[in-house]
Amino acid sequence: MKYWLLLCFPFFASAQQADELFARLTQKFKQVHHYEVVAQIKPNIPLIKILPVKANVQFTYPNTYKIKSAGISILPKNGFSELPLLFSQPNQFTAIASGNEVIQGVRAEIITLLPRANEGDLVLAKIWVDTQSMLILKSLITSRSNGTILSEFEYTSEKAWGLPARMKFTIDVKKFKIPKGVATDINRTSRQVDDGNSTKKGSIEVIFGKYRVNS
């Protein structure tokens, strides 16, 4: 019995450590009740041609985002509000330490978050945390409805609040299909050949500036 306990000790220790880290991140997240920021959205998605668009983003605790842009802008369906959702409901997730990795020259702890209930949309979340400044450097969120989205974060002036200066979402483009009947190109005089090497990943870069936090 005591050998079994000894074997399980590292697991309990790491779970406790991950829970602690997650709790500290939650505390930091709760400091921000509201913020407004000007965002420049730069999509780079193989099947979509769009110029960068400026938008005004408003966040209200716990996970309400309002995005106003002058024209049409494209954002990942998943990724903006899911991360705040994790921190607003910490009791609904189990945190597991999953090792560490060096990101942007910083040693980041990896935490895997598993939902305690089975029926929710969110299946799994993995976050890479800089434990020195308590910042999320990367996240990988998988949900039933939207698949998996990888987000990378960079910080400058609003580091203290944990608000990023740049976010980069990587999305899967394989699922995109053009409805044939709608997009018939009569001008086309040659057949298109799928060489199988076409890019399957797209990214959306969002650069934030002029933060107004809790004002």
Next chain:
Amino acid sequence: MIFFHSTRNELIKIALKPRSYLGLAAITGLVGIILFALMADGMSMISFVTASFEQTLRFEGKVLNGNLVAFIILQMLIVHIPLLVALVTGDLISGEAAMGTLRMLMTKPITRTQLLMSKFLAGGIYTFLIVLWLGFMAVGIGRFLFGPGDLMVLNSDGLVILQEGDIIWRYMGAFCVAFLALLTISSLSICLSCFSDNSIGPIVSTMAIILLFTIIGTLDVPVFDTIRPLLFTTHMAAWRSFFEDPIPWQQIKESIGILVAHNVLFIGVSVLTFHRKDITV
């Protein structure tokens, strides 16, 4: 001078024919129906197009706006406008031959070429008015009802989102090319009109040729690959190229070249035929 008098007379004749207003009325009615449908349930139509993208992405901003509505209208109607043009221009010579007024007209001090060219010019002006009315109804009324905004265009390469400030000149270019395409229909129908002595023949023949060439153009069969770029129907959709990014200028120039060449060909054949035409009745 006599050429301009003749053109004016031709325009008066077009204006006095009830069928000339059929085209304008049809455009008004069709655009009205499309605008009503888009106002009632436009978003569901858009989501059909963007459904595959919306599994992963979300579109922020006003997607259903006047510019998109105008584009949808153009895409839907540009196929039917040739019929409305041919309905009037296909009758310009054969109609007069059937009524017997062509013989009387040739007693005037005007050459056959001048008379024919005045009919071509009058047909061109009518076609221009049709395009102008379509532009007003689609872009003008569309933007008035739905407001301006970025234009989201779906083509075979994917989605292209054009910014609001970059759209109006594209519409102007697109309407110029659409006018040239419809002018080709007008020239074809007048050309066929030279061969006939009844009104219906040239109109039906024009539509049959458009139908045949369109089917050949859309059939994805290698045997038609060599002739497809030479058919004028292939280039009738060249207006759409103005909504690509970057704009395929070379492709547009080629389309304009092919359409102008067809116009020259149809006018040339018409002049030769009309010169030799035996106007007996």
